[in-house]
Amino acid sequence: MLRYRVLIFLMGLILVVVAGAFFLSRLTFVAQLDALEHGYARRSVESIEKAVEMQLESLSRLTGDWAMWDDTYRFIVDLNSDYVESNLNPQTMATTRLMAILYFDRDGSLRYYYAGDPDRAIRIMLSHAFLERVQSHGELIHHESTTSDVRGLLAFQGKAYLVCARPILNSEEKGPIRGSLVVIRPLDDHLLERLREIAGQHVRLSVLPSSPEAASKASFAETSLSFDDSHYTGRVVLSDLSGRPACVLSARFPRLIHQRAIKALSVYTVCLAGGVIAVCLLFWFVLDRRLFKRLSAAVEKTRRFRSLHAGPGKTPSADEIDTLSNSLNDLIETLERALEERDASQAELQDILEGYPGAMFLIDREARTVTWANSKAQELTGRSLQDLQGTDCKKTVCPSPDPKCPVLDRGRRVREEECSIPTASGQRVPVLRSVVEVTFLGRPHLLETASDLSELKKVQAELERARKMETVGLLAGGVAHDLNNLLTPLVGYPDFLLHGLDPQHPFHAPLQKIRDSAQKAAALVQDLLTLARRGVKTEETIGLNSFIESYLTSPEFEALRSTHPQVRFQRKMGSSEIHVRGSAAHLHKALSNLVRNAAEAVTDTGLVTIHGGSVRLNEPLSAYETVPPGHYAILSVSDTGLGIDPKDLERIFEPFYTKKKMGRSGSGLGMTILWHTVKDMGGFVDIRSELGKGTTVTLYLPVADPPEALEQEAAGSSALVRGQGQTILLVEDQEEQRLLVETGLSDLGYRVISAPDGPAAIQLAREESPDLILLDMVLDEDMDGADVYREVLSFRPHQKAVVVSGYTDNNRLKEVLRLGAWGFLAKPYTMDQLARTVHQALNDDGGNACRKGNA
Structure with missing residues (x-):
């Protein structure tokens, strides 16, 4: 009996499923597709309206560009021919797709117009009726406000035109208003093609007959959408400047989705019915052969077994469901065991995945x-x-x-x-x-x-910075020697002449400025070497107030003030002098970079403040970098300029990172040099900036003890140390520098012999037995200074020597010093530095002290 009940149930299920699927699909699937298709058609019609409004907006911007132009502002008055020849021509009308440009004065009179055919690129004339139609709209001609913007549609003799009018102003959009500029663009096939591309359907234009009735429409465009079983019809009714319906843009869309949905639903229903019937019949057939027959045989065996053991009046159970229930219980137990095994396997997999290092x-x-x-x-x-x-x-x-x-x-x-x-x-x-x-x-x-990859990226960033620094080092090494050789006469000759001139002589101040400027140029070369860690670090005691005052009176600062007249500079310094230790030239360059950056950050009028003072920190200061407790001299530069973007602050000290135009101001090294200068002095940098309000850069430099009296006296002394007839061998490949040094040393009382290359120097050393050799490291021949000194030491083991060079490889310099050279004198140098170095080398019997003469 069970098999027949199941068969009847399956047949009823087939009917219910097929009928339910059909009506449900009709109410949901087809309805949803119809709604989507309707929305698509509505959006397409709306896109036509938006496209027309976009064309009006574009035309309005074009009208504004012409109306708010100084040339137009003058043309409406004088009607100069240059304006017409330069701007009003068929090519302009064809490019902008304009039909006419009309110029009205403030009284509403037509001063000038230019019309052209945008398709044929020829000039045309407008009819008197058309011009009257334009002038009949007073809002196009008379503007009460400088921001007036009139735009709309104009219908005339079965054609439609887009029209915009703007008041004629100067380029600063200021008055007084001199008239009105009216621009007209035809609503032609070219524009309809643009609308077709936007809507995806062919768009037709119908111009409505003009009506004398009063305007009844409240908006420029109104859309409507109608449909039948096969098509959607969308209409956009456009009103003219008077508010009357002027033209209709229409598009027709076939209802392809609806038609295909109905066909698909029919096919779906037939296929579903056939599929459900086939599945149900197959299910019943399999169920009958695999379950019902076996279940019937099992029930029959159970009945026979129970009938043999049942007592009188007892009827064995013939319920097939009991047998099925027992089978299901066995299946559930099997599934429970499988789930327990799966949970154990998942726990093991979870441990493996948790232990994965990524x-x-x-x-x-x-x-x-x-x-x-x-x-x-x-x-x-x-x-x-x-x-x-x-x-x-x-x-x-x-x-x-x-x-x-x-x-x-x-x-x-x-x-x-x-x-x-x-x-x-x-x-x-x-x-x-x-x-x-x-x-x-x-x-x-x-x-x-x-x-x-965080750690890997950090390592890569460090390698990239090292590569940049190596590039700077190669650049510095390539130009340092030649530049310093060129600068040596510019420092030496003025210095030589200054020692023979009275301070009141009219040439004394110009010569001093030439020498000082050449020394600053040499300091720039040294900046590159310092940045690349290829220069020799020097230190001196610097008075902060005196240092700031020296910068503010320098020609460099005066030149900066002349190029930024809109910036006001002020200083704030403490009452007592604060001293720091470091390179005055490098600190001067750092301050110069900060002040220049501050001045260039001020686009309009503004203020740049240079502040010097001191502070004692009792606890760490959280700034751009953490400043530990201690006594610091403060050198800060603040401005009221544009400020720095926070993302740029993170990279501001990277080499070659700059927001300035290369070749105009800045090389991208200024802030990097500042950073290394401060670090060489044991200091710290803080930057505080706010966009639109300005920037403050503060240098925290460790306070140093004041200089000794003897040091100040030596620094202030101008007397040159003279020789006593000792023989100096000068090895220099540059003739002008040989002449300079020979003249200077001879004037100081030394006997000078010179050699232009290594072999000549070795020969003179054999013959003359000089007391001291001034040895240039870089020579024109195959032998450099190290090779010459090594050869001289082979026959004069105790020969004194001072290495002189604009730049040399540190390894070669160290090699010469290890051989026994007294010290190193860097080009360019002054006569005082040359005199002191030669005097100290001749009178020092302590051997090599690895000295640097140009401090």
């Missing part, structure tokens, strides 16, 4: 939410598993700013790709990411792995 995310492909993440992923994103589970993967772990998923929507394959993923704090962590497709709990998932 981050792992499991993302549901359909829901696009995070299903699971291991502990490394939680650590990397800064979120717990509870925070990650169920969240939108686009907001939590996706590295792409694209609103669409690169993997699921774009179909991109990700295999060991470098990117960055967001964290809970809003930062982004660089990772090496891979994505594979997996199945988890019967659902499609994406398994994403990400390895943290």
Whole structure:
């Protein structure tokens, strides 16, 4: 009996499923498609309206460009021919798709017009009736406000035109208003083609007959949409400047989706009916052969067995459901055992995934939410598993700013790709990411792995900075020697002449400025060497107040003030002198860079303040970098300029990083040199900036003891140390420098012999036995200074020597000093430095002291 009841049930189920599927699909599937199609048709019609409004907006901007132009402002008065020849021609009308440009004065009179055919690129004349139609709209001609913007539609003799009018002003959009500029563009086939591209359908234009009735429409355009079983018809009614309906833009859309949906529903219903019938019959056939027959045989055996053991009056049970129930109980027990085994396997897999050293995310492909993440992923994103589970993967772990998923929507394959993923704090962590497709709990998932690259990126950044510094070093080394050789006469000759002139002589001040400027140029070369860590570090005691005062009275500052007359400079200095230790030339360059940057940051009138003082910190100061406790001299420069973007502050000290135009101001090294200068002095830098309000850069430099009295006296002495007839061998390949040094040393009382190259120097050393050799490191021949000195030492082991060079490789310099050279004198140098170095070298019996003569 059970098999027949099941068969009847299946036949009824077939009828219910097929009928229900048909009516449900008709009410939902087809209705939804109809709604989508209706929305598409409505948006297409609305897009026609928006396209017309966009054309009016474009025409209005074009009208404004012409109306608010100084040339137009003058033309409306004098009607000069240059304006017409330069701007009003057929090419202009064809390019802008304009039919006419009309110029009305403030009284409403037509001063001038130019009309052209945009398709044939020829000039045409407008009819008197057309001009009267334009002039009949007073709002086009008379403007009460400088911001007036009149735009709309003009219909005339079966044609429609887009028209815009703007008041004629100067380029600063100021009055007085001298008239009105009216621009007319035809609503022609070219414009209709643009509308067809936007709507995706052919758009037809119908111009309505003019009506003398008063305006009744409240808007420029009104849309309507009608439809039947086969088509949608959309209409956009456009009103003219008077508010009367002027023309109609219409488009006809076939209802393809509706028609195909009906056909698809019919096919779907027939196929569903056939499929359900086939499945039900197959199910009944399989159920009958595999279950019912076996169940009937089992029940029959059970009945016979029970009938043999049943007592009188007892009837064995013939319920087939009991047998089926027992089978289901056995199946449930088997499933429970399988679930326990699966849970144990998942726990083992969980331990393996948690131990993986990289981050792992499991993302549901359909829901696009995070299903699971291991502990490394939680650590990397800064979120717990509870925070990650169920969240939108686009907001939590996706590295792409694209609103669409690169993997699921774009179909991109990700295999060991470098990117960055967001964290809970809003930062982004660089990772090496891979994505594979997996199945988890019967659902499609994406398994994403990400390895943290933060440390690797830091190492790469350090290597990149080292590479930049090496590049700077190569550049500095390539030009330092030649530049310093050129600067040596510019320092030496003025200095030589200054010692023979009275301070009141009229040439004394100009010569001193030439020498000082050449020394500053040499300091620039030394800046590059210092930046690349290839120069020789020098220190001296610097009085901060005197140093600031010296800069403010320098020609460099005066030149800066002359190029920035809109900037007001002021100083704020403490009452007592504060001293620091370091290179005065480098600190001067740092201050110069700061003041120049501050002045250039002020685009209009503003203030630049230079402040010098001191502060004692009892606890660490949290600034751009942490300043530890101590006694510091403060040198700060502040401005009221544009300020610095926070993202630029992070890279402001990188070499070659600049926002200025290369070749106009700045090379990208100024702030880098400042940083290294402050670090060489043991100091710290703080930068505080706010966009639109200004920037303050503060240098914290350790306070030093005041200079000794003897040091100040020596620094102030101008007397040159003279010789006593000692023989000096000068080895120099530059003739002008040989002549300078020979003249200077001879004037100081020394006997000077010179050699232009290494072999000549060795020969003279053999013959003359000089008391001291002034040895240039870089010579024109194959032998450099180190080779010459090594050869001289082979026959004069105790020969004294001073190395002189504009720049030399530190390794070669150290080699010469190890051989026994007394010290190093850097080009360019003054006569005082030359005299003191030679005197000290001749009178020092202590051997090599690795001295640098040009401090």
